Amino acid sequence: MESPPKMTISGKDPQESGEVVQPAMREERLFLLLSIFIGIISGLLVVSFRMAIEWLSVLLLGSAPAPHQVRLLIAPTVAGIVIALLTRFVFPQVRGSGVNQTKAALYIHNGYISIKTMIGKFLLSALAIGSGHSLGPEDPSLQIGAGVASKIGRSVGLSRERLRMLAPIGAAAGLAAAFNAPISAILFVIEEVIGQWTAGVLGSIVLSAVSAVVVARWFWGAQPMFRIPSVTLRDPRELLAYAVLGVVGGVASLFFAKALGYLRPKLRSQPQWFQMMQPALAGLLVGGIGYFGLPYVMGAGYGAIDQAMHGQFAFKMLLLLAVFKIIATTLSFSSGTPGGMFAPTLFTGAMLGAAVGSFENHIFPHLTGSVGSYALVGMGVLFAAFLRAPLTSVFMVLEVSGNYSIILPVILANTIAYLISRSLQPVPIFEVFTHQDGLYLPSMEEEREDSHLRFEDALLPVSAPILQGSETVWNSMKIVRQHKEIAAAPAVLVQCKDGGWYAAKQQELEAIFAEIGDDSDHPDAGTPLEERLGTERTPLMFPDQMLSSALPYFRRWPLIPISNRAMRGALEGVLSLEDVLNRYQRQ
Amino acid sequence: MDLRNTDEGTHKPSEQPLNSSLSTVRRKLVLRDTLTFLTLSLVAVALYAVTSLLFRSFESHREVLAVRWASRGELLLKNGKPDQAVTALRTSLSFAPDDRPRQMLLAAALAASNHTDEASNYFLNLWESQPGDGFINLQLARLARRKANTSQAIDYYRAAIFGSWPGDAITRRRDARLELSDFLIQTGDLASARAELLVAARNAPETVGMDIGFGDRLLQAHDPSDALLYYQKGLARDPLNLSALDKAAQLTYDTGQYAMASSLALRGARLEPATAAEKSMQAVLKTIAANSERLLDLSLAKELSPRRRTEHLLAASRIARNRIESCIATNTGNATAVPPALIALKNSWTESSPQMLRKRLEEDETAQDRLTQLIDDTEIQTASLCGPPTGDDALLLLLANRRHTAAQ
CATH class of the missing domain: 1.10.10 (Arc Repressor Mutant, subunit A)
Structure with a gap:
């Protein structure tokens, strides 16, 4: 099949418009190279960030935090005071997880994230997580990456459009380095931050994510983030057990989201002096949970996730950990302490998954799925349901496990959890946060769900007269003169021999006919009409294309013929500007 | 900024100053980009150095x-x-x-802390990366045993036996096999246990200790003949091994091989004891020797010559008669009447005339058997009605029970 002729709004081939080619090409090349640097620098910063968290954790909580250690109460409380003071007076932009801030940079601030915010995020998130606040390092890593990209983009002097697109590239790098999972990072940024697959940015996102992961692996090693026990699904009936996990995850995510959605605005509406105390109070309460028996809920909790995956907790303990992690994270996050939601989500999912696995293994001992496999699927389930990133959740599980055989349970459980969560909590949690913050960032989930009108929705049967392009101008003129309805039509379609169409205005035809007048010996009288009309053709468009994409063409063409994809030259119908506008008004 | 492409061949005189300024701009851009990437490279290297150090x-x-x-x-x-x-x-x-x-x-x-499930899960995770590791399989077998999962325990034991062991693999595998046989004995699968023991024994080092150990286990697996074989093997290696003599004597005594028991026990009893334990062992051996000798004298086995068997029967009859009489005497003193079974048994003895007895016994094998039966019945009945016997009566009871068991 021949490719349609390349057309621009102005009707010129972009190759010919040399005035824009050179700077664009320079920026494009720069963009790709910068993506690699962004990935490397973000990767190095994220490695340092993780080191800072672990160092602070050993320093503040000791190398073996255990119940009834007073430092579990003191460390997060004092850290909360420091965080509150620094957030109030030095780094006012570091509250929150980092995902919405990166989206805000993309959609509101033209890709701008200040160096101060980046440094603040690094320091305060590390202090918060290291001191035991129930938060994760992934989302801050995402914002740190975006901050690096923003700084580099500004230093290089990129155009506003490019600068805006650098933030998600950096975000992908930061997240990829934090998770040691490039595909998940790329998908998350596309699913949650950009919202669409844009070929121009995709290459850069991939490059930055890969560079960041290479750097992270250089330091931490190539092993996946979690030591996953081997997973096998021998009997398809076991999928029912995973479906139950999907239901549990969907309901749990609702509680988690409701708790955050309720407490966060309540705390933010308190007087300033009380807001200043909130991180410390949250630290004291989270520390209390640790002090009275559950130190595992403090910090990111990767160690506990590992233990849950390896069947090291009993059923009741798993449930307690899941419940108290939700409580602790709600307290820490709602208090305005900077830190992410990814790790707590994975923690809660792993505990719930392991709990469901333990229960099902106890009731149905013939099931072959280990507790670890349920914990792993549980992580993906809560990720899909709570963070509302279903595609990322599937790939994340595959990447962190390195085991493809888990794919069916993951897809099934994640889909169930996602659907339950969507129906019970229509507004995704990140969007709830943006609304609470008074921002109106685009919801990627809503955008994905939006129904876009297509040509077929507005298409009308061909009512315009049709002339054959192969007819001579003289014959065409005679046809038009003989048939009054053709002469009366505002536009005429000319079918050309090459299968293309030319939508001619009546005036256009009249001008051509006027040139030859009644002189049949005029040199142009014997010329085929399509030749006389020139080489330009009405753009080749098909019924499944977006209706909005036709709008620019009506400046040049009175009608747009809509062709059949299977039969070249055959028309499905035509569209006029009026038809398109009428269709939009009816929506 | 206009960066229109300008090929040298298409220059027009009026465009020359413009082209020259364009070249300058382009050079500046290239320089700027180069500097940018140089700076970024330096930043990355510096950051890498700091991160590496930290x-x-x-x-x-x-x-x-x-x-x-x-x-x-x-x-x-x-x-x-x-x-x-x-x-x-x-x-x-x-x-x-x-x-x-x-x-x-x-x-x-x-x-060790009795977190059986957690330990199993942990070992299983380790097992997944090294399914052929003997140690892990052995631990999993022990944990499965603790969880009463017999089939799984046996599978892991077998995997441990055929698994890889660092260091002295042969010893570890044999130990695993012995542990499996112990487990099989415990679960009552004696045939499998015997098979495992015989395989282990064939590959074991030839020491008295090993022989005695295999003998003990085979005995637990209800295989006295093979057990005796291994005790004898041990004695062949060290004829003066008191422990082997003791176990072999005990086994032969328990299985009714009194001549061999006597011989083995006497050999052991003649040795010089070194420890208190050996002294007590020797005391037992002496008893075995004495009992065996006496049991040989009281033997009523059909394999004896008629004359010899008659002699033994007459001696045993005297003992049995005395036993029933003393038993009746004991019961007569009681408030309750003498049990009818005891009276019937006494009557059976009365019917037999002592004068005619020797002659008839020597000529009639059926009479020998009848009398043997009467002696056995007497010892068994009196033991149940008058309490456990002592002395010769105890030995006769032992023989009676053995015959009774053999007949069943």
Whole structure:
């Protein structure tokens, strides 16, 4: 099949418009190279960030935090005071997880994230997580990456459009380095931050994510983030057990989201002096949970996730950990302490998954799925349901496990959890946060769900007269003169021999006919009409294309013929500007 | 800024100043981009250097913590505090998660602290990466045994036997097989246990200790003939081994091979005891020797010549008669009447005339058998009605019971 002729709004081939080619090409090349640097620098910063968290954790909580250690109460409380003071007076932009801030940079601030915010995020998130606040390092890593990209983009002097697109590239790098999972990072940024697959940015996102992961692996090693026990699904009936996990995850995510959605605005509406105390109070309460028996809920909790995956907790303990992690994270996050939601989500999912696995293994001992496999699927389930990133959740599980055989349970459980969560909590949690913050960032989930009108929705049967392009101008003129309805039509379609169409205005035809007048010996009288009309053709468009994409063409063409994809030259119908506008008004 | 492409061949005189300024701009851009990337490279290198430095220090600190907690855990485990050892080893592994010996230690600590499920899960995770590891399979077998999962335990034991062992693999495999045989004996699968023991014995080093050990296990597996074989093997290696003599004598005595029992017991009794345990062993051997000798004298076996059997029958009759009379006398003093069974038994003895007895017995094998039966009945009945006998009566009862069991 021949490719349609390349057309621009102005009707010129972009190759010919040399005035824009050179700077664009320079920026494009720069963009790709910068993506690699962004990935490397973000990767190095994220490695340092993780080191800072672990160092602070050993320093503040000791190398073996255990119940009834007073430092579990003191460390997060004092850290909360420091965080509150620094957030109030030095780094006012570091509250929150980092995902919405990166989206805000993309959609509101033209890709701008200040160096101060980046440094603040690094320091305060590390202090918060290291001191035991129930938060994760992934989302801050995402914002740190975006901050690096923003700084580099500004230093290089990129155009506003490019600068805006650098933030998600950096975000992908930061997240990829934090998770040691490039595909998940790329998908998350596309699913949650950009919202669409844009070929121009995709290459850069991939490059930055890969560079960041290479750097992270250089330091931490190539092993996946979690030591996953081997997973096998021998009997398809076991999928029912995973479906139950999907239901549990969907309901749990609702509680988690409701708790955050309720407490966060309540705390933010308190007087300033009380807001200043909130991180410390949250630290004291989270520390209390640790002090009275559950130190595992403090910090990111990767160690506990590992233990849950390896069947090291009993059923009741798993449930307690899941419940108290939700409580602790709600307290820490709602208090305005900077830190992410990814790790707590994975923690809660792993505990719930392991709990469901333990229960099902106890009731149905013939099931072959280990507790670890349920914990792993549980992580993906809560990720899909709570963070509302279903595609990322599937790939994340595959990447962190390195085991493809888990794919069916993951897809099934994640889909169930996602659907339950969507129906019970229509507004995704990140969007709830943006609304609470008074921002109106685009919801990627809503955008994905939006129904876009297509040509077929507005298409009308061909009512315009049709002339054959192969007819001579003289014959065409005679046809038009003989048939009054053709002469009366505002536009005429000319079918050309090459299968293309030319939508001619009546005036256009009249001008051509006027040139030859009644002189049949005029040199142009014997010329085929399509030749006389020139080489330009009405753009080749098909019924499944977006209706909005036709709008620019009506400046040049009175009608747009809509062709059949299977039969070249055959028309499905035509569209006029009026038809398109009428269709939009009816929506 | 207009960066229109300008080829030298298409220059027009009026465009020359413009082209020259364009070249300058382009050069500046190239220079600027080069500088940008140079700067970025320097920043990346500097950041890498700092991160590497910090990371090295970070890693060494983690390693120190990992080693410290691991040694603490090991010590606690040795001191019989497995619960605390679990915490310490978990902490150690949080700093060095891939350290396999410490993972093994933690799994062992979990098992020792009776966290059977957790230990099983942990060993299973280790097993997944090394399914042929003998140690892991053995531990899993023990845990399955603890959870009363017989078939799984046997599978893991077999995997341990055929698994890889660092160091002295032969000994470890044999020990695993012996442990499996013990387990099979415990579960009552004696045939499988015997098979495992015989395979293990064939590959075992030739020492008296081993022979005695196999003999003991075979005996537990209800295989006295093979057990005796191994005790004898041990004696062949060391004829003066008191333990082997003791076990062989005991076994032959218990299986009714009184001549051999007597001979073995006498050999043992003649040795010079070195320890108190050996002295007590010798006392037992002396009793076995004496009893065996007496049992040979009281033997009523059909294999004896008619004359000899008659002699033995007459001697045994005297003992049995005395026994029933003393039993009746004991019961007569009681408030309750003498049991009818005892009276019937006494009457059976009365009917037999002592004068005619010797002649008839020598000529009639059926009479020998009848009298043997009467002696046996007497000893068994009196034992149940008048309490356990002593002396010759006890020996006759032993023979009676043995005949009774053999007849069944």
